[in-house]
Amino acid sequence: MTSRALDELPSRNPTGAFRATDRADPYWGGMFATGISDGWVSASQHRRATPEQKRWSGVPASFVTDPADALAQMRTNRHRPSILGALGAVASWRTITREQLAAITGSAVMARTYPKSLSAPFSAGLLAHGHVSAGMNRLAPARDRMSMWAVGDQIDAYARYRKSLTFAEHVAVTGGQGWDAEHRFDRHNVLTTELALRVAEYCDVATVLGEKQMALPALLAAAGIEAAQADLGRKPDAGIVRRDGLVIAVETTASVGRGFRGKVAKWAQILQRHPTYELPLVVLVVDASTPSQATSAAAKNTTTAEIQAAIREAVRDYPGTALNRTADRIGMVPWPTWFPAPHEATAGFLDLTASFLARGHGRDEGWRQMRLLDPGEMPYREGTTAAGETIATNARLLAATPHWLRTGTVPRTDQYLVDQASASDIEVLSSPRVPDRMTGPGFTQSVAGRKWRHMIRLDRTHRESAA
Structure with a gap:
């Protein structure tokens, strides 16, 4: 059967970062000698390592910070879209290369080996970083070697981080499911x-x-x-x-x-x-x-x-x-x-x-x-x-969905919470305001909602006054 180069095929992502033609070919490139790579490093391992081992790891010293400080930073708006995008991608796909992460999020910055935006989730133990250690990649300079991301070794850290997320953001990362680590293949x-x-x-x-x-x-x-x-x-x-x-x-x-x-x-x-x-x-x-x-x-x-x-x-x-x-x-x-x-x-x-x-x-x-x-x-x-559009519409809520498939209408997650609280009869909640903390292709107001307005209280006193 005849074949064609990928760059000759019509792409649904014609202007996005790291299309298939731009990414290293993980099959024919011989990136993996076996099913499991041996180049993984977590922040907790890095902290326990000797100075020589830290130097060998290739992880910049500034990339690893105190875990409590890292979680505090993650609760701010700084790098929030990048963090949520990376966490959602590894949660769903388990192991991804940095180029694949750039393709999913639509951010070329994510294709860097150690993007500054991922320092906090790495330091908090939510992400682990590894280098592909086979084939020609093994011989490349550290800054050019293909690297990967996966869920980190501090599973309980997500429960603390979850408290700072909106419901829409939590769904974007996990699809409403638990946070776990299954990435060793x-x-x-x-x-x-x-x-x-x-x-x-x-x-x-x-x-x-x-x-x-x-x-x-x-x-x-x-x-x-x-x-x-x-x-x-x-x-x-x-x-x-x-x-x-x-x-x-x-x-x-x-x-x-x-x-x-x-x-x-x-x-x-x-x-x-x-x-x-x-x-x-x-x-x-x-x-x-x-x-x-x-x-x-x-x-x-x-x-x-x-x-x-x-x-x-x-x-x-x-x-x-x-x-x-x-x-x-x-x-x-x-x-x-x-x-x-x-x-x-x-x-x-x-x-x-x-x-x-x-x-x-x-x-x-x-x-x-x-x-x-x-x-x-x-x-x-x-x-x-x-039926197909219903699934596609729900998938647009997920940070793991390739960014060019996330454009379009999405379900009202805010309305779901209102219904669950039996508060749909409150007129002021007909168009609630939730924080918009995301940017990037197809991942802004369609997921996180609109800008901060006055927060709506759902306690009994407010509901009685509204009635």
Whole structure:
């Protein structure tokens, strides 16, 4: 299949910072020798280090401040948009490169190795910083080496920081969920983030979602279904939302073992239990085995064959029904099929063409190509543009959503709080004022609201006087 350079493709982010053509290619660039990087440094580690170790770390001495002072600074408006953007990005995508952070936030400053705006959250333990330590990146000068961000080691620090956030800001960072750290599979997370960013930039989709927003119980709850006990911890690595509301759950893997086969079997069981009219979900496995494997036909075939075997076994055990074939809802694609060379993409990427078992389509074995973004080839009869727009509208509240997808209307989070306080009958609250502390592409008044006005009290005395 012929390929084109990414800079030749129409971009939905034509003027933004660090588009896909500007970022280092994490797959073909050989940035990761293994799945986990060894270059992570937290502020607490830096404080305990010897002077020599601090010098080796490359972290500027001025970048690490007292944690109490750092939290105090974070409660001010200084660097607030950058801090919220970074925290939201790492919370959702787990591990991101500095260039990916710049792309998500729309701020080129974020692509610096140690941006001044992130000193406070790093010092408070909310962020951890690491250098990619493989390939040519290992030999580059410290200021030029590709680096990454993830959630820091002081999880309880967010609870203290949360007290200074508006409800809209808290939702922007966490999606209304808890603050946790799950980032130790660096290559996996960075590749998943890169795929989602490329889909968001070049494909006709409603939005993309990180792992934090893709929990199966939440997806089922949207359809009014209570998740089974065994499904409570189930979530894919990312989500791609089609215009009609169909969600493509992305599972990225570089190897196949017992755990992966069990995961695929579990997804097949879930898809058999819930047809698309209940759970509008399709699972896509992305084979992200290393580039050295991809250039070796034997190794590539082995990885691909093992993934296909896992899908075949899962479909055999959980085939579904004639109107809900599991084989039609679990597919796979090797990374080089979409991106055969650095900063290049095939036509198959633009419509997300992937391989699905041909079972039930005139053949019992074999694989067929299906375009996931084509409703004719991947039908979702219950889908509507309104359904896709609803998900996209909610996703605009999230700092983890790429900035060019955040423009447009958003839900009234302030009205949600008024309703929860049973105060919707107070006329003065019909258009409440909340602090606007964010700037940047698509992330200003649409998220945080308008400027400070007089604060509205919801105590009993005020409500009685208003009545």
